[in-house]
Amino acid sequence: MKGRRIEARPGQVVDRAEPLSFQFDGRSYTGYAGDTIASALTAAGVGILSRSFKYHRPRGLLCGAGHCPNCLVQIGDEPSVRSCTRPLEQGMDIRSQNAWPSLDNDLMQLTESVSRFLPVGFYYKIFHRPRFLWPAFEHLLRNAAGLGVIDPQTPEGSYDKQYLHADVVVVGGGPAGLSAAVAAADHGSRVLLIDENADVGGHLRFDRPDETVTERIAQCRKALDQAGATILTRTSVVGWYQDHWLSAVRGNRLYKIRAGAVVVASGAFEAPPIFAGNDRPGVLLASAAQRLLHLHGVIPGQRGVIVTASDAGWAVAVDLIEAGVDIVAIADERPEPGPPEQHETLTTAGVVIHQGYTISAARGARGVDEVDLVPVDGTAAKQTIRCDFVALSTSWIPSAELATMAGARSHYDETLAEMTLEDLPEGIFLAGRVAGPCTAEQEWIQGSAAGTAAAAGGPSHDSTTGTTPIPRSSQIVVSPGSAGDKRFVCFCEDVTDTDIETAVAEGYDRIELLKRYSTVGMGPCQGRMCGLNSIRLCAQNTGQSVQETGRTTGRPPVTPVSLGALAGQKMEPVQLSAIHDWHVGHEARLMVAGPWMRPEHYGTPEDEVRAVREAAGLIDVSPLGKLKLTGPGVATLLERLYVNPWKDLRRGRVRYGIMCNDEGIILDDGVCARISDHEWYVSTTSTGASGAVEWMEWWRQSGWGDGVHITDMTETHAAFNLAGPLSRQILQPLTSRDLSHGKFPYMRARRAKVAGVPCLLLRIGFTGELGYEIHCPAGYARYLWETLIEAGIPHGLLPFGVEAQRVLRLEKGHFIVGQDTDALTDPLAADAPWAVRLDKDEDFLGRRALTRISEEGPRQRLVGFRTRRRADALVEGLQVVRPADRGAPEIIGWISSCRYSPTLQETIGLCWLPTELAEQQDTPFHIHVEGQLELAHVHHGPFYDPQGERLRS
Amino acid sequence: MLRLECPSCGPRNAAEFRYGGEYNPRPAPSSSATDNEWTRYLYLRQNSMGVQTEWWYHRSGCGMWFLVERDRRTNQVTRSWQWTVDMDDDARQETT
């Protein structure tokens, strides 16, 4: 194939006033703005664009439409770019793929010489023996497989998403799509027209230029513009999802579209026939030749042969002749004469017309040098013709992917030798070539009808009823007399018709199995070039009909989508406390705590722990879940959801509660304060807050909600815990509320103004020191926090973070839900039987399970332990084992929390042990650490201040 | 993407909601159920190949918990409505 550029003509999209220079494999070339990479290379006489996947055979332009793997190239860090659709840009540095050392001389083409040892599925049959060689084979195969090169250093790109809505979405901007869009817009619908090409027009853009057609397209655009319709070009619709949700991609943007109805006017594309040497450079689809000629002003060669199964090939022949190409012969497999007008033109031009003939072979070293034409019925001898390209128009495949995704069924029409669609689901309409063969005028009419029907919202419309389609595709599966070279079915994976035969003979005789075993249709083209052929071959080899053979399932995306486009703009919600900026400004080390970012520590956790024990500390506990429950029915609901009693809780009092599910498993815990007769203030764990709200709301809305309202106050109130022996001293000057122990005892709630800010104070003690949990409206948080810090610094107050808090609570032996408890933990096993009131009046979640467990006793218990080893060697999750004389030790428990306690100067923690071990104080047991056994002892109750005197001071 | 109709807000994308499981009313009080009935309530579901009544929560919307009738083969939703107390009564009647 020796392509070249011809003179400018109407309809071309190249701008000859804007030349562009680029490089391909280190050589410089020139093209024009409006060229694709492939059209520019073809114009420059480049015939070989890539090497095939398995045999490294030279490949050239085949489909020209982005449907095949032949033109894939690498541009910079982007592998497998379809050069036949990618617009050329100034300065592009393009490299070929899958060839070494060069595209023209690829050493790997030697694999073809051993191809008889590499039949279909060969990798399942060899390489597994001898086993020791596998790593070597693997290395070899990894380097040989794949196309293109990924650069791990590739910088982040910028991607985004957009949501669109339309009453009618029209996929495809050809004649059918344009008229559908206009009709729907006329009907008053909001219309979105999407086309994957640079401009609307569909195949009209590269058909023989016609002024009336150009004018008609312009009229459509005007009508759509006036109606306020949206047209998206260079956009591919890649998926259909439930309720007419479509995804479409345009460069780095992913569109998510909700359509009221969808008109599928995505047309049909050509696929190549099967004959010897059908993958040679110079063998291309007739529509590819049309695109080159009419869009870019490029002819694919000087001396060509046309092979066709319909009138389509004749039109291409005429166009090429008028462009100055020497068309030597045309082979039309139909016995009857071709279209009279074109027949005359060709005869006059001296083209040899072979009626009832098809192509059986193409031969040539680096491209096509000659082809064999044979009679379809085998009644005459073959004709060998010298040429440098052959254009094929023998098979049309409807672009029906979206319709089948939506649920339409494929049906093989034996007369047409094509797949058609039936059982169109509601809201899907077809128009144009996608629905079957039709004339140009029929496309406009069908589009209009489909658009109107879609806008009216009626039942699905088959726009082809009432017309008798004229077949455009060949009945031939494999060209007769085809020998002398491989006959390719799948161009992506180098699967030949022999491979299919072999696979079926080996037992892979169902299309799904055949596909997976032979990999036919699994390459970049995803079955576009080979789908129908492989089904027909499978049918032929199994003796079944094509319809019986069936087809594989098409799934999104229809065309390749980058992961970046799917990811879109980075949107990772993160919740920040009202005083987050203060933490950042004071060098807090932040940590992820569920959906929140929280300070882990400011200075060192040891200093912070010491400050709390000796003076005072202030921690931001704003992420705590906080729920306001109001109404006469609250006490009853709480009794049902928690294992504790609540009805007897007096106003101003606070009680700790555990919430379980009906299996008795702990879901959440927290304190609850009774503010008034009908107002309660419930706190939950910070990571469990949203879950607790959903849980409580479900019970409230499904029958237990009489007289209960729940208001989520988690973000409305900020909360700080001021803890330490000096906390009262620090807080009292800031409030007129009497904080003395007699007036404000432990486990009480009081409203108070602190530094002028209305607050709720809860005297509770997770840390084990005298302390006040101060809840204030979040807007005041910054002011209040700064005020408290300022008031506390002279007393030695330090802000403290989550890590110090973990140590402090551990010193008191408190468990943390989700840390020390898991999906099997009930409150009895977790050493909190005092929280469970089995005999309360209300039936509560978990009562049955807990009754049983209390009768039988839990098998495992959460218990404290101490060990002499430093905590940094004892990681949470380590196993407690029973050493064995022989063999591996038996796992009997695990460490759920462990820290070095600066207060007690030893390592303490919580662990799960079998009940019999946990029963006695100081019982020794072993922890398995890095192959060694570490000794630890059981400890009951809090490690620090066991009587809780400091809490109650 | 599936569209669900929130009884309060109208048709919305499924991503706004959280699935809440099969409709499965709790035996009341829990002590009234036999061990078998209680086990069924905790661990067994209809898992029907066909229409199912199920809970959905309008998490990114109004916060309503509501029921939906959906065919699990075709993913077609036939109706959605807010829970009423007689639903559970009827369901319990059917099982006894």
Added chain:
Amino acid sequence: MTTTPFLTSPLEACWTRLGATIVEAGHGWRVPDSFAGHDAEMRIARRAVVIGDDTPRGKFRLQGDGAQQQASDAIGVAVTGTGVVCEARVADREDADRILQVEGVLLRPDLCHVGCEMDGQTQVLEVLTQSVGDSDTTVTDVTHGRFELRVVGPAAPVLLSKVCGLDVDSRAFPSGTAMQTSVAKTAQLVIRSDLGELPAYRLVGGRALGAYVWDTLMEAGQELGVEPIGAQGLGMLTETTKP
């Protein structure tokens, strides 16, 4: 040590990063007065899209079977239909010449949202509490628990269409309507409340997510030329677009 309590929005760090001049507005709220100057900001509002921080606005939540009626009685305008914004103008008790902007939205048959301008917070809370009286309705002042953003400009619908899956176009979501939905993966109340010819949306969501939402919108709006607008600019824009 500051003796008077001041109030902060969750977006303060965001405005500071963008160079806002911060002033203390009424009732102790710190607000971004201006970024690039109110003239420049208003120009961008008219040409592209701006985002302003309206967090100090009063926000209230009424829950109960009688909530809808009681909210209507309180603000003097019937709160009708889920998703319809009922705008009321209530006379300011402190200043007879001043009219307070109040809106009511029915979120769910048993749930109402009432919003008002910052200066009306105390008064509106009072009338709501009065209207509710001894009934079972729960009134909660959630002013502090929510951020509120104002997105204004001809490109505002396009900006929102990048972060919200529902149809925010004028035809489907005209001024005077509201919806609770997911915006940038967070639950928000979106109120369409145009300023004259300019499309404008209020976004109300959880305070803890405010900074994230602002940053996400600013990033999504970059290609549209989004800019922040200060309190001054927002105020003047509202004034000049009044009918």
